[in-house]
Amino acid sequence: MLSIKNLHASVEGKEILKGINLEIKAGEVHAIMGPNGSGKSTLSQVLAGNEAFEVTEGEVILNGENLLDLETEERAREGIFLAFQYPVEIPGVSNLQFLRTAVNAMRKHRGEEEMNAAEFMKLAKEVSKQVDLDPSFLKRGVNEGFSGGEKKRNEIMQALLLQPKLAILDETDSGLDIDALKVVSDGVNALRSEDRAILMVTHYQRLLNHIVPDYVHVLAGGRIIKSGGRELALELEEKGYGWLGIKDEETADSAAN
Amino acid sequence: MKPAPTLSAAFLESAGQSLPKALLELRKQRGTALVDMPLPTRKTENWKYSSKYLKLTDEMASTLPSQGKALTGQEVPGYRIVFLNGVIQPEASEFPKADGIRVASFRDLDDQEAAELADQLDNTLDDKAVQLARLNAARFEDGLLIRLKPDAVLDQPLFVIHEVTADASGSAFPRIFVDAGRHSQATLVEEYRSSGSEPVMVNTVTEFKLADGAKITNVRLTMEGENVQHIGATGVRQQRNARFESHTVGFGGPLRRHDLHVRLEGEGGECKLNGVVVTQGKQHFDNHTTIEHVAAHCNSEETYRNIAADQSHAVFNGRIHIHQDAQKSNADMNNKNLLLSNGAEIDTKPELEIYADDVKCAHGATIGQLDEISLFYLVSRGIARREANVLLTMAFINELVEQIPLETVRETAHTRLNQFFDQTFQEV
Ligand SMILES: Nc1ncnc2c1ncn2[C@@H]1O[C@H](COP(=O)(O)OP(=O)(O)OP(=O)(O)O)[C@@H](O)[C@H]1O
Numbered sequence: 001m002l003s004i005k006n007l008h009a010s011v012e013g014k015e016i017l018k019g020i021n022l023e024i025k026a027g028e029v030h031a032i033m034g035p036n037g038s039g040k041s042t043l044s045q046v047l048a049g050n051e052a053f054e055v056t057e058g059e060v061i062l063n064g065e066n067l068l069d070l071e072t073e074e075r076a077r078e079g080i081f082l083a084f085q086y087p088v089e090i091p092g093v094s095n096l097q098f099l100r101t102a103v104n105a106m107r108k109h110r111g112e113e114e115m116n117a118a119e120f121m122k123l124a125k126e127v128s129k130q131v132d133l134d135p136s137f138l139k140r141g142v143n144e145g146f147s148g149g150e151k152k153r154n155e156i157m158q159a160l161l162l163q164p165k166l167a168i169l170d171e172t173d174s175g176l177d178i179d180a181l182k183v184v185s186d187g188v189n190a191l192r193s194e195d196r197a198i199l200m201v202t203h204y205q206r207l208l209n210h211i212v213p214d215y216v217h218v219l220a221g222g223r224i225i226k227s228g229g230r231e232l233a234l235e236l237e238e239k240g241y242g243w244l245g246i247k248d249e250e251t252a253d254s255a256a257n
Numbered sequence: 258m259k260p261a262p263t264l265s266a267a268f269l270e271s272a273g274q275s276l277p278k279a280l281l282e283l284r285k286q287r288g289t290a291l292v293d294m295p296l297p298t299r300k301t302e303n304w305k306y307s308s309k310y311l312k313l314t315d316e317m318a319s320t321l322p323s324q325g326k327a328l329t330g331q332e333v334p335g336y337r338i339v340f341l342n343g344v345i346q347p348e349a350s351e352f353p354k355a356d357g358i359r360v361a362s363f364r365d366l367d368d369q370e371a372a373e374l375a376d377q378l379d380n381t382l383d384d385k386a387v388q389l390a391r392l393n394a395a396r397f398e399d400g401l402l403i404r405l406k407p408d409a410v411l412d413q414p415l416f417v418i419h420e421v422t423a424d425a426s427g428s429a430f431p432r433i434f435v436d437a438g439r440h441s442q443a444t445l446v447e448e449y450r451s452s453g454s455e456p457v458m459v460n461t462v463t464e465f466k467l468a469d470g471a472k473i474t475n476v477r478l479t480m481e482g483e484n485v486q487h488i489g490a491t492g493v494r495q496q497r498n499a500r501f502e503s504h505t506v507g508f509g510g511p512l513r514r515h516d517l518h519v520r521l522e523g524e525g526g527e528c529k530l531n532g533v534v535v536t537q538g539k540q541h542f543d544n545h546t547t548i549e550h551v552a553a554h555c556n557s558e559e560t561y562r563n564i565a566a567d568q569s570h571a572v573f574n575g576r577i578h579i580h581q582d583a584q585k586s587n588a589d590m591n592n593k594n595l596l597l598s599n600g601a602e603i604d605t606k607p608e609l610e611i612y613a614d615d616v617k618c619a620h621g622a623t624i625g626q627l628d629e630i631s632l633f634y635l636v637s638r639g640i641a642r643r644e645a646n647v648l649l650t651m652a653f654i655n656e657l658v659e660q661i662p663l664e665t666v667r668e669t670a671h672t673r674l675n676q677f678f679d680q681t682f683q684e685v
């Protein structure tokens with residue numbers, strides 16, 4: 001489904017990704033772990049098409065198509081979805097309007113009829129229940145004044161509505177209490193299917209108890225320095241990143257937060 | 258030094274004689290006072306950014322014909338007054354008729370009413386601040402008088418359609434005077450439109466006198482074409498506990514100027530002024546507002562938003578003047594501006610003059626562009642870039658558009674805004 005080859009990317013002239021290689025097949029769940037600042041969000045943002053990051057080398061193929069040639073919105077329509085580490089607040093645009101515009105853009109792309117306000121309201125209410133967000137959140141501005149956990153649930157709600165082919169979840173588990181973690185994991189598990197892949201960035205083994213990955217990768221210094229099965233996550237939890245020859249202080253700090 | 262240009266004598270030439278005597282008299286007096294009036298230049302403080310857009314040619318001095326045009330505006334619900342080139346068209350209008358409410362054309366006033374009105378006109382605006390709108394008093398051909406007796410409540414909004422037909426060069430001078438008695442209430446909607454393509458000027462003055470406890474809502478939609486220079490002034494004087502609410506939505510043009518001057522003269526008065534301006538192409542729009550807290554214990558709340566695209570130019574000047582006796586004044590002014598292109602210009606200036614010591618006065622002005630990260634978030638959900646731009650631009654003014662208390666006006670505004678978006682954000 002997704003094939004990343006020797007991907008280099010920089011921001012403001014500083015190279016962040018220094019040759020990423022990764023193959024993801026339909027139906028698989030991959031977890032990416034790694035110290036703060038190692039480039040996990042950068043990778044996620046580059047895949048989604050954030051132009052703040054410049055790709056200097058390498059290629060990304062999504063189902064035979066050269067992803068890097070596509071505009072952000074085209075990537076989304078081809079099935080890329082990024083749950084942001086820091087979802088954006090947009091006062092003045094209601095969550096409902098935002099979600100409906102997005103869903104209809106996808107439907108239009110697929111040649112399906114757009115949903116009218118009433119139809120969409122019904123769907124949105126169902127899905128908001130699934131992520132345990134009160135429907136009143138639909139009326140509020142996009143993420144406006146949402147708590148950290150509510151924002152993350154809103155991201156999962158979008159994934160459920162948009163039904164992507166590749167869902168990239170950038171620390172969607174951070175800042176969640178135990179119940180919310182369960183809700184979000186259930187949402188992600190509901191997304192799991194044979195024709196869909198999931199790439200999740202996380203610092204915590206605890207998420208991987210709920211969503212069991214097929215592969216775990218360690219990203220450090222802009223490269224994937226180790227890959228393995230889910231047992232790698234357990235090993236990391238036990239030993240930190242030090243044994244891999246990289247500093248782990250920052251990571252320990254963030255885990256304590 | 259070159260002498261400042263003055264208003265051409267052609268602009269003061271005698272107009273039609275269809276008004277009652279007292280009003281003709283007033284007009285003549287006001288005209289005499291305007292001989293040799295200096296026109297605003299770059300050096301005129303309150304026209305600093307806008308004088309270059311002012312282009313009054315002698316051809317524009319003639320009065321536009323007020324007859325012989327098929328009229329639009331009939332789609333407006335309820336009470337409706339149609340001005341054609343500054344003159345009320347009774348057959349196209351629907352006057353409210355109710356006890357305690359007098360709505361009439363200046364032309365239909367008897368001598369006594371006309372004399373009474375002549376005494377009241379032009380007492381709400383500061384001549385020096387609205388130099389060009391003074392021309393209206395020298396040239397008006399008709400006007401709308403609205404008198405509300407104490408406790409009278411106009412049961413539906415009154416729409417005033419100001420239609421200008423620019424088939425030849427010329428000017429129109431519509432005028433409205435509202436005298437709201439104690440505890441009376443009314444909503445007045447002014448809609449400015451045009452047809453035709455010759456260069457014309459609309460020079461319009463609207464005045465409100467609010468007695469104790471009166472409540473007036475004024476909606477103003479400025480939507481004339483690319484050939485129309487619009488110079489408008491609204492003057493308001495409020496007595497005890499009166500409340501005035503203004504919602505303006507303005508679309509740019511070759512010259513657009515609105516002066517809004519509110520005087521809070523009685524304790525407990527309140528005003529709320531909302532304004533939205535959008536400009537594109539080479540358009541211009543200039544809002545100058547003044548709120549005077551003359552009496553103590555009054556509240557004012559002002560929120561203006563400008564959006565400028567392409568090479569257009571928007572100006573906001575918000576003055577708050579708190580007089581010495583106006584203790585416990587509460588004034589809040591906020592102006593936010595959105596530049597949609599690097600070639601656009603927005604000039605904003607809050608002016609505070611505070612002479613009382615126990616007041617709360619907050620003001621803020623910002624100028625920014627559409628937020629890249631918000632834009633990325635939206636398009637990352639498959640939303641087209643154009644649509645994302647529209648959503649974010651609307652988000653900037655939505656709050657104000659939604660506060661307009663009438664659905665039909667909101668719809669009109671949305672239709673025009675969509676045209677603006679179509680031209681500003683191309684499909685990619
Ligand atoms: N817009 C930017 N401008 C400058 N530097 C940036 C920008 N975005 C990211 N960086 C830098 O790139 C590096 C990688 O950041 P990134 O957000 O990808 O890390 P991360 O692995 O997601 O970290 P975390 O675990 O803290 O979320 C960091 O040093 C960061 O400061």
Ligand SMILES: [Mg+2]
Nearest residue numbers: 040041042085
């Ligand atoms: Mg990150």
